[in-house]
Amino acid sequence: xxxxxxxxxxxxxxxxxxxxxxxxxxxxxxxxxxxxxxxxxxxxxxxxxxxxxxxxxxxxxxxxxxxxxxxxxxxxxxxxxxxxxxxxxxxxxxxxxxxxxxxxxxxxxxxxxxxxxxxxxxxxxxxxxxxxxxxxxxxxxxxxxxxxxxxxxxxxxxxxxxxxxxxxxxxxxxxxxxxxxxxxxxxxxxxxxxxxxxxxxxxxxxxxxxxxxxxxxxxxxxxxxxxxxxxxxxxxxxxxxxxxxxxxxxxxxxxxxxxxxxxxxxxxxxxxxxxxxxxxxxxxxxxxxxxxxxxxxxxxxxxxxxxxxxxxxxxxxxxxxxxxxxxxxxxxxxxxxxxxxxxxxxxxxxxxxxxxxxxxxxxxxxxxxxxxxxxxxxxxxxxxxxxxxxxxxxxxxxxxxxxxxxxxxxxxxxxxxxxxxxxxxxxxxxxxxxxxxxxxxxxxxxxxxxxxxxxxxxxxxxxxxxxxxxxxxxxxxxxxxxxxxxxxxxxxxxxxxxxxxxxxxxxxxxxxxxxxxxxxxxxxxxxxxxxxxxxxxxxxxxxxxxxxxxxxxxxxxxxxxxxxxxxxxxxxxxxxxxxxxxxxxxxxxxxxxxxxxxxxxxxxxxxxxxxxxxxxxxxxxxxxxxxxxxxxxxxxx
Amino acid sequence: xxxxxxxxxxxxxxxxxxxxxxxxxxxxxxxxxxxxxxxxxxxxxxxxxxxxxxxxxxxxxxxxxxxxxxxxxxxxxxxxxxxxxxxxxxxxxxxxxxxxxxxxxxxxxxxxxxxxxxxxxxxxxxxxxxxxxxxxxxxxxxxxxxxxxxxxxxxxxxxxxxxxxxxxxxxxxxxxxxxxxxxxxxxxxxxxxxxxxxxxxxxxxxxxxxxxxxxxxxxxxxxxxxxxxxxxxxxxxxxxxxxxxxxxxxxxxxxxxxxxxxxxxxxxxxxxxxxxxxxxxxxxxxxxxxxxxxxxxxxxxxxxxxxxxxxxxxxxxxxxxxxx
Ligand code: HEM
Ligand SMILES: [Cu+2]
Numbered sequence: 029x030x031x032x033x034x035x036x037x038x039x040x041x042x043x044x045x046x047x048x049x050x051x052x053x054x055x056x057x058x059x060x061x062x063x064x065x066x067x068x069x070x071x072x073x074x075x076x077x078x079x080x081x082x083x084x085x086x087x088x089x090x091x092x093x094x095x096x097x098x099x100x101x102x103x104x105x106x107x108x109x110x111x112x113x114x115x116x117x118x119x120x121x122x123x124x125x126x127x128x129x130x131x132x133x134x135x136x137x138x139x140x141x142x143x144x145x146x147x148x149x150x151x152x153x154x155x156x157x158x159x160x161x162x163x164x165x166x167x168x169x170x171x172x173x174x175x176x177x178x179x180x181x182x183x184x185x186x187x188x189x190x191x192x193x194x195x196x197x198x199x200x201x202x203x204x205x206x207x208x209x210x211x212x213x214x215x216x217x218x219x220x221x222x223x224x225x226x227x228x229x230x231x232x233x234x235x236x237x238x239x240x241x242x243x244x245x246x247x248x249x250x251x252x253x254x255x256x257x258x259x260x261x262x263x264x265x266x267x268x269x270x271x272x273x274x275x276x277x278x279x280x281x282x283x284x285x286x287x288x289x290x291x292x293x294x295x296x297x298x299x300x301x302x303x304x305x306x307x308x309x310x311x312x313x314x315x316x317x318x319x320x321x322x323x324x325x326x327x328x329x330x331x332x333x334x335x336x337x338x339x340x341x342x343x344x345x346x347x348x349x350x351x352x353x354x355x356x357x358x359x360x361x362x363x364x365x366x367x368x369x370x371x372x373x374x375x376x377x378x379x380x381x382x383x384x385x386x387x388x389x390x391x392x393x394x395x396x397x398x399x400x401x402x403x404x405x406x407x408x409x410x411x412x413x414x415x416x417x418x419x420x421x422x423x424x425x426x427x428x429x430x431x432x433x434x435x436x437x438x439x440x441x442x443x444x445x446x447x448x449x450x451x452x453x454x455x456x457x458x459x460x461x462x463x464x465x466x467x468x469x470x471x472x473x474x475x476x477x478x479x480x481x482x483x484x485x486x487x488x489x490x491x492x493x494x495x496x497x498x499x500x501x502x503x504x505x506x507x508x509x510x511x512x513x514x515x516x517x518x519x520x521x522x523x524x525x526x527x528x529x530x531x532x533x534x535x536x537x538x539x540x541x542x543x544x545x546x547x548x549x550x551x552x553x554x555x556x557x558x559x560x561x562x563x564x565x566x567x568x569x570x571x572x573x574x575x576x577x578x579x580x581x582x583x584x585x586x587x588x589x590x591x592x593x594x595x596x597x598x599x600x601x602x603x604x605x606x607x608x609x610x611x612x613x614x615x616x617x618x619x620x621x622x623x624x625x626x627x628x629x630x631x632x633x634x635x636x637x638x639x640x641x642x643x644x645x646x647x648x649x650x651x652x653x654x655x656x657x658x659x660x661x662x663x664x665x
Numbered sequence: 666x667x668x669x670x671x672x673x674x675x676x677x678x679x680x681x682x683x684x685x686x687x688x689x690x691x692x693x694x695x696x697x698x699x700x701x702x703x704x705x706x707x708x709x710x711x712x713x714x715x716x717x718x719x720x721x722x723x724x725x726x727x728x729x730x731x732x733x734x735x736x737x738x739x740x741x742x743x744x745x746x747x748x749x750x751x752x753x754x755x756x757x758x759x760x761x762x763x764x765x766x767x768x769x770x771x772x773x774x775x776x777x778x779x780x781x782x783x784x785x786x787x788x789x790x791x792x793x794x795x796x797x798x799x800x801x802x803x804x805x806x807x808x809x810x811x812x813x814x815x816x817x818x819x820x821x822x823x824x825x826x827x828x829x830x831x832x833x834x835x836x837x838x839x840x841x842x843x844x845x846x847x848x849x850x851x852x853x854x855x856x857x858x859x860x861x862x863x864x865x866x867x868x869x870x871x872x873x874x875x876x877x878x879x880x881x882x883x884x885x886x887x888x889x890x891x892x893x894x895x896x897x898x899x900x901x902x903x904x905x906x907x908x909x910x911x912x913x914x915x916x917x918x919x920x921x922x923x924x925x926x927x928x929x930x931x932x933x934x935x936x937x938x939x940x941x942x943x944x945x946x947x948x949x950x951x952x953x954x955x956x957x958x959x960x961x962x963x964x965x966x967x968x969x970x971x972x973x974x975x976x977x978x979x980x981x982x983x984x985x986x987x988x989x
Contacts, residue, residue: 110864110964183861189838190821190863195782280839286822287837322729325737351824352835353816353842360760367752374748377710378741385717386733388725399714406710410703413752417759419766420699422832423681423692426824426859490696492679492828494859497867501944504679 049565051591056148056561058615067615069153070561074160075139076457081160082132085123085167087528092120094521101514103502113498114181115200119174121184122204125300126211127167129442133307134218136449137246139457141222143552143559144240146231146568148596149612151224152217154619154654159217161623166210169631173203180204183496185297186267188278188289193271202271202634205264209630212257215303219250226250227601231551232586233570234604240550240573241324244331245310248338249303255342256299263292272637287352294345302341304438306334308445309376312398315445315452316380318548319395320387323574326379333372333379340369350421359418366416373409377402392546393467397448400475404440408433411486426496429489435482447474447527454531455545459558460538466530470523477520484509484516549574554583567597570604593661611662622650679828679855685875686830686854687847688766695762699755706751766832766845773811773845776804780816780823780836780858783865783966784929784942789885798889799917801929803937804873807881808851816842821863827856827873835860848875855943864965870943891920892932892988903984906977915968918988928968935988941966953982 058068068074095116099108108116142150150156173179180200182191191201226247230239239247266277267289276282278289313324324330346354346362380402389395411433415421424430447470454462489495493506500506544553553576555564566585572578586606589595594612599605629643657663684693779786787800806812816825818836825844826833834844848854858869876884895901904921907913913923919932934940937947941963945951957978959968973981 110867114864187822187861190861195821195863284839286839322727325734326741329741351833353837353840356763360756360763363759364756367756370748370752371745374745375741378744381710381713381717382737382741384714385720386729386737388721388727389718399718402714403711406707410707413755414696414699414703417695417699417755417762419692419695419759419762419832422766422834423689423696423828425833426861490681492681492855492857494826494857494866496861499867501870 045565048591049560052562052565053560055591055594058561064615066620067157067617069149069157069613069615069619071138071142071150071153071156072457072559072561072563074156075135075137078135078138078160078163079132079457081164081167082128082135083528085127086132087524088171089120089123089128090521090524092116092123094517096120097514097517099498100500100510102511103504103507104499108498110498111181112177114183114496115174115177115179117496118180118183118204119170122180122207123167123170124438125184125304126207127163127170129304129438130211130215130300131163132446133246133249133304133442134215134222136311136446136453137222137242137249137307138218140453140552141225141243141246142229143456143555143563144243144550145226145229145234146551146554146564146570147225147229148563148567149594150221151229152221154613154616155217156221157616158619158623159214159221161620162210162217162626163214165623165627166207166214169203169210169627170207173200178203180207185290185293187293188267188270188286191267192278193274194279196271199634202268205267205271206630206634208260208264210627212261213626215253216257219253222246222250223254228598229596230599230604231568231570232597232599232604232606234599236602237327238570238573238604241313241327241330241334242307242310245306245313245334248334249306252299252303252306252338252341256296256303259292260296263289263296266292268633272633287349287354290349290352291345294348295342298345298348299338299341301434301437302337304442306337308401308442309334311445311449312380312401313376314550315394315448316383316387316398317574318546319390319392319398320383321390322383322387323549324379325382325386326375327573329375330379333375336372337369340365340372344369344416347416347421350418351425356418363416363418367413370409370413377406377409392451393462393464393471394448394452394546396468396471397444397451400471401440401444401448404436404444404475404478408436408440411436424489426494427489428485428493428495431495432482432485432489435478435485439478439482444474447471450527450531452546453552454534454538455541455557456552457558458535458538459541459556460534460536461541461545462534462538463530466526466533470526470530473519473523473526475523477516477518477523480516481513481520484513488513544576549577551575613662614658614660616654616658618650618654622647622654625650678853679857681828684829685848685850685852686827687849688831688845689829690849691762691765692832695758698758702751702755773813774806775813775815777815777817778804778825778836780818780820780825780862782820782863783858783869783963785869785871786819786929789888796885796889798885799930800888800933800937802871802939802942804871805881805884806846806848806873806875807878808848808875810878811845811847814844814846816844822860823858823862823869824860825856826859827854827871829854830856830873833859846873848873851875851877853938857943865963868942868944868963868966870939872938872943874938887936887989888933890933892918894920895984896987897983899980900984900987902977903980903982906973906981907984910971910973910977911969912971912981931985931988933988935986947986949982949986952985953978956981 058064058070058073099105178200180203182196182201186204189195226243269275270277276284278284278286280286313330317324344362344366347366350359451462451467488506488509541557543557551568554568569584569586575583589609595609596612597606598608598610600607625646629639629647632639632643684690775790777788785802787804789798816834816836818838823836824833830846830848834842852875854873856871858866895904908922913925915925915927916931917924940947940951940955955962959966960970
């Protein structure tokens with residue numbers, strides 16, 4: 029490496045190992061205690077917090093699901109009234125999509141991507157801290173509103189005119205729209221951080237074809253976020269304007285268009301599904317290697333499939349609108365494009381099967397979840413092909429068939445890989461192993477419970493049961509299956525409970541984990557479990573796609589970084605050749621203050637348009653504080 | 666709670682698989698075909714998965730080897746080609762199936778279907794203005810004839826879905842959609858709103874009654890008539906109450922002064938099988954129960970509670986039940 033001139037005694041090569049680590053620890057540390065917790069910009073602490081919070085929302089959303097199943101177990105049950113039920117299913121959907129599924133994937137990436145590419149912190153670490161606070165604020169807004177009986181009740185896609193000024197009374201739909209703004213902000217922030225981290229902070233030698241597959245998937249996902257979010261931003265801003273200012277974007281009586289909402293929403297909403305699925309696919313591709321004990325088959329094909337899915341994701345939003353009365357020829361085009369997404373999905377599936385075929389499987393819990401994923405996700409994918417067909421869809425659209433379909437893709441396709449990933453990366457996060465026994469039990473309960481709960485919903489849909497109904501009449505032949513489903517949901521819940529127990533128990537009493545318990549090939553396993561605040565004492569230099577397999581004992585490292593200030597290596601985009609040493613910011617309270625100011629403005633603006641004016645003043649103050657030079661060593665660069 | 670008796674075509678009368686409409690029949694064939702092919706695909710994947718896990722479970726790890734890699738590339742390519750063939754076939758099939766739907770002629774019977782929170786307004790349009798009439802929540806159609814439905818969403822989006830006859834189509838405010846249905850056999854087919862439309866989306870059902878041409882003509886002729894005058898004293902008192910209380914502000918009874926349009930047309934309400942969009946069988950008792958407390962029975966619906974004395978309630982329900 030070239031060595032720019034600076035004070036020589038503070039470089040990592042000039043000091044011995046113990047002094048090196050203690051100096052680095054001092055430079056990168058998050059101070060203990062409350063203040064440290066509020067000001068930290070360590071991607072690992074924020075990532076862990078993010079993951080934890082997302083799982084809290086999963087549990088809360090699960091409670092809502094249980095309530096729905098309780099209500100639907102009997103025809104014309106009077107347990108939950110229509111008003112509450114509509115809030116519950118809207119909350120369940122919005123919470124699961126916006127507060128659990130999307131954030132949890134990004135959260136895992138916030139934790140893992142910097143480690144997997146061999147750098148010391150994520151790009152824009154203070155933005156990362158800000159993103160977390162905004163996310164929590166959005167979640168709190170939604171759930172507090174629900175507790176106050178002001179939860180949105182218009183479904184997670186909030187179709188106008190039902191959510192418009194005339195039919196959506198009170199502040200419920202505004203709360204939905206503003207919650208979207210919060211999650212948009214936090215997701216966009218992370219997307220930008222990840223793109224920059226992946227493009228510019230990869231370890232020297234990590235050329236494009238040596239990027240781990242999970243990192244690839246997050247790169248594609250981040251671009252999806254950046255390109256999809258503007259559509260929903262325009263949509264929800266239009267909705268808020270209609271509701272608050274009396275504009276008529278969506279009011280047909282005044283020249284607006286109801287279907288405009290659906291186009292904008294699904295132009296975002298469909299890619300959203302891949303924003304959830306692609307990271308999960310990346311997890312599978314990455315986890316399958318240590319458990320099949322061979323490299324993932326077809327690296328190039330897997331990467332191309334990720335990119336192809338990302339591009340196709342923007343060409344099939346209309347398949348959510350097949351019965352809205354659009355021109356039939358256009359519908360046929362969208363049938364073709366929706367079917368086409370099966371090709372990249374198929375490529376990935378076949379590559380995984382080939383990997384297992386040629387591998388020597390080790391049946392640990394993460395592999396079990398991968399197998400569970402293949403079994404269920406293929407069903408979800410195939411029912412996806414079914415609903416992509418216009419005539420087929422005219423019969424099953426908005427019925428329980430679709431509820432079954434999207435739970436197969438969301439739970440089977442994303443939550444199963446995620447649960448596998450939790451078992452897999454848990455030792456890295458906490459330094460302790462999760463219990464295999466409990467892991468197996470929870471796997472079997474979840475997979476059996478899941479299929480017993482959701483498979484019969486296909487049949488209910490074909491028998492004519494629409495979705496989003498708070499009850500059904502006793503003379504319809506749906507009672508038996510509904511009872512069965514509700515009972516099966518108990519099994520599913522037990523599985524999830526066991527999983528949570530396993531996590532909590534293992535975090536305290538689990539067996540202590542070595543650095544690389546699974547003999548995995550990627551860089552995050554090259555550091556200790558859990559990693560030190562600076563991630564790597566020396567930045568690794570990568571010579572292959574599987575550095576820890578190919579250079580098992582002698583991972584080369586780069587040197588020349590300063591230890592007295594937070595520094596990391598910036599490399600070139602394609603070849604990952606070292607370009608510069610770049611300072612990484614220190615801890616700061618300003619992201620939190622900026623998030624508080626933003627939260628006040630956004631919530632206030634539900635009630636008064638003037639909030640946008642007055643509320644922007646504290647935000648400006650917070651941003652000035654954020655960017656004001658603090659006289660730290662990092663400022664020099 | 667009163668239940669609507671199962672009439673008509675046996676066990677399941679709101680089902681994609683229990684079909685009597687020409688469109689629904691061809692859809693059913695398509696659905697069965699696609700589901701069958703997909704099930705085979707799933708089973709093949711499962712066989713491959715089990716084989717993959719089984720064959721090497723006790724072996725020692727080896728490094729990837731060019732010959733095996735090439736063989737697997739071939740296998741994966743083959744599987745991808747098969748995928749492409751299958752989805753292309755599905756695409757062509759759905760294109761063809763789509764074109765056969767919605768073929769309506771000029772002389773078809775035309776019905777304007779209006780979706781409202783949470784009931785269906787119906788307007789039969791004949792060749793002559795004199796043949797026009799209004800009713801609600803119960804569509805009669807002649808067997809074996811194409812019937813063109815003009816779908817209009819008056820407040821929010823609803824979706825017209827009678828699975829035994831045809832696929833669904835949305836009623837979108839500001840747009841005019843159409844759907845053609847045709848029943849091949851006489852029977853009673855239940856349908857239900859399929860797009861979430863607010864509080865009582867769950868109770869927005871309708872019936873389609875397909876009957877032979879003569880029966881249909883007889884029914885239509887009866888519906889075109891104005892309301893039968895009260896037959897006895899109690900019914901006459903009922904009519905009086907109906908006109909003096911707020912009822913008439915929202916409902917029409919043709920032949921009387923009641924001409925409101927907020928709620929369903931009640932001119933022949935006694936002839937319809939159900940009230941409250943499929944919630945109860947129409948009887949004097951269910952009518953009385955509904956009028957006495959609509960908000961407990963169907964919370965959130967747009968009919969307010971109109972305070973009535975017991976004898977007024979009795980008279981009104983007697984009158985309405987007599988409107989055959
Ligand atoms: C814990 C197990 C779960 C159960 C038992 C469950 C159950 C349900 C049920 C019964 C509905 C239908 C509500 C209706 O149509 O009235 C529903 C809707 C939905 N679920 Fe789940 N769910 C579960 C987990 C999840 C997860 C993990 C996700 C996402 C990652 C999810 C996403 C959704 C969405 C987006 C909707 C649609 C909401 C709407 O219609 O607006 N669910 N769920
Ligand atoms: Cu409706």
